[in-house]
Every structure is written in structure tokens, then in C-alpha cells.
Amino acid sequence: MNLKDLTGTKYPIIQGGMANIATGDFAAAVSNAGGLGLVASGGMNAEALREQIRICKSKTDKPFGVNLMLMNPDVDNIAQMLIEEKVQFITTGAGNPGKYMKGWKEMGAKVFPVVASVALAKVMVRAGADAVIAEGGESGGHVGDMTTMTLLPQVVAAVDVPVIAAGGIASGEQMAAAMLLGACGAQVGTCLLVSEECPIHENYKQALIKAKDNATTVTGRSQGAPVRILKNEMAREYLKLEAAGADRDQLEQITLGGLRRAVVDGDILRGSVMAGQVCGQLTAIRPVATILDELYVNAKHSLSCASSIDI
Numbered sequence: 001m002n003l004k005d006l007t008g009t010k011y012p013i014i015q016g017g018m019a020n021i022a023t024g025d026f027a028a029a030v031s032n033a034g035g036l037g038l039v040a041s042g043g044m045n046a047e048a049l050r051e052q053i054r055i056c057k058s059k060t061d062k063p064f065g066v067n068l069m070l071m072n073p074d075v076d077n078i079a080q081m082l083i084e085e086k087v088q089f090i091t092t093g094a095g096n097p098g099k100y101m102k103g104w105k106e107m108g109a110k111v112f113p114v115v116a117s118v119a120l121a122k123v124m125v126r127a128g129a130d131a132v133i134a135e136g137g138e139s140g141g142h143v144g145d146m147t148t149m150t151l152l153p154q155v156v157a158a159v160d161v162p163v164i165a166a167g168g169i170a171s172g173e174q175m176a177a178a179m180l181l182g183a184c185g186a187q188v189g190t191c192l193l194v195s196e197e198c199p200i201h202e203n204y205k206q207a208l209i210k211a212k213d214n215a216t217t218v219t220g221r222s223q224g225a226p227v228r229i230l231k232n233e234m235a236r237e238y239l240k241l242e243a244a245g246a247d248r249d250q251l252e253q254i255t256l257g258g259l260r261r262a263v264v265d266g267d268i269l270r271g272s273v274m275a276g277q278v279c280g281q282l283t284a285i286r287p288v289a290t291i292l293d294e295l296y297v298n299a300k301h302s303l304s305c306a307s308s309i310d311i
Contacts, residue, residue: 003185017067065089116144172298174283
């Protein structure tokens, strides 16, 4: 099954649920451009998220969804609110959505949990997932250990639902590679950060445009909460303290409010500038419709050429 058949979108592409970035306005822009826009729940309670969902509804008549981080302190209220608002697509991360699944499915939603291992993928399918998003550690923000190229085919082989690829995808060629490995479509985030419609600070966008291939690092491995961000003053200080054995409280003091500093204030030195390893491929700020169309057209071209490759 192609992801387009599951979502009813023009392209088999989902926008990543990026906390403090994926607003109702941005999700609507992605949906209007042919992808599946997602409103992110990170940093919001149920009523704040409801407001963003309604903004999205007011600005698009195309399919869209919500990304629910299950670590959210208001998760129970959010899960119920998604039913009240009849959200048709729900992606989840950082936990098991099993206890909410019955209510969501009865309301008619399709649920796509993000997974970083085969074991978690199997658990999600048993819980009732309609598809799973296999996300490799190349992605920005919270990451797992496996790469997309190793994780994706193993998840595809292990479950009987469609698998969406995420992590390390910013070109049609990379999307085509994911499809050849068994994905039904792709979830992308970093390449959309440099869209005209993305609500992050201009400094953040320019930092991504200037980034090289080795511009990211992963903080928080010692705490069991690895996060991929651009290397900057804050990241270097964090990694130095982490290597010295600093405790969670010491490390949290460095990152507290870091994402907001980057997204809203444009502080690219002390902010948490989340980005995937594909940041080195980004060269210009363009309309989201252009980015999605190029991904799709180039993926189709790459797949059509694949049969002519001789090995």
C-alpha cells in the first residue's frame, strides 16, 4: 500500500511532529501543499493544542493530523480531546498509546506510532496501529540508536502493516531508497524547517543553510534521552559536562528552554537547534510546496531509473 492511499494526500509524505514548530498554521500549509501536515503537542496542554487544531481546520480542507508525545503531562486530556475534535490521523512518540487506541479507533482515526526498534514496532501493531513510522537516528530531535537503512527493512520484515520511513530523508533519491527498502512513504522534518512557511526564527533557518555534513551532534545519551542538535556553544558545554559525569539536574539547567530560545528568539549559540544529519544538504529557503513536489518528482524519477542499474 502506498501512503497516499492511507492518508488521501497528494504525496506519500508526512511532516514530522516538531515541538514548538509544528503549529496549526504550519500543518495547514503542509497539507495544502500535498503532504500530511501534523500539529505537534510538545509543550502544550489539551486546550492549547485544541486551539492549534482548530486553526489548522480553519486553514485547510485537506487531511491533517496531530503528533502526540506520550510523555506530555496532560496526555490523558489530550488523548480525549483528539476524540472530541475528531482528529483523523494521530502519530505518537515516547511511549505506548495502547490505552488510548480503542477510543481513537472507534472515533475513526488512523494511528501511526513512531518506533526506533523492531520490538517496539511489534508492540505497536499488537496495540492496533494502522502503520508504524520507522525513524532512524539520523533524524533531528529525540533519536534512537539504529540508522534508517538498518531499521527500516527489519521493521518491514517484522510487521504486517505499512511502514513509513523517517530520518535522513531530504531528497527524492533518499525517499526512493526508502521505498526500495519497503517503505510505503516518508516522514520528513529537517528539510521542511527551511521552508518559507516554517515559523522558526530566520537565524535558525540560516544556521541550517550554512550547516555542513558533520554539523550535528547527539546530547543526552548518558541520560537515556538522546537528542540530535546542531553543534554550538550550548551543545559543547553539555557534552563536556556529560563526559565528566554530571547528573540530570546539572544537564537540564543547560538545556532548559533551549528549543524556545532557538525557535522564537533565534539564539543559535545557546539554543537547542534541533536538526537531522541531512542539514548539510539544505541550500535555500523555498516554499513548502516546492520542497514537497521536488521530493516526490525526484523520487519517482529515481525509482523509474532503478531498474536500469546494472550490478
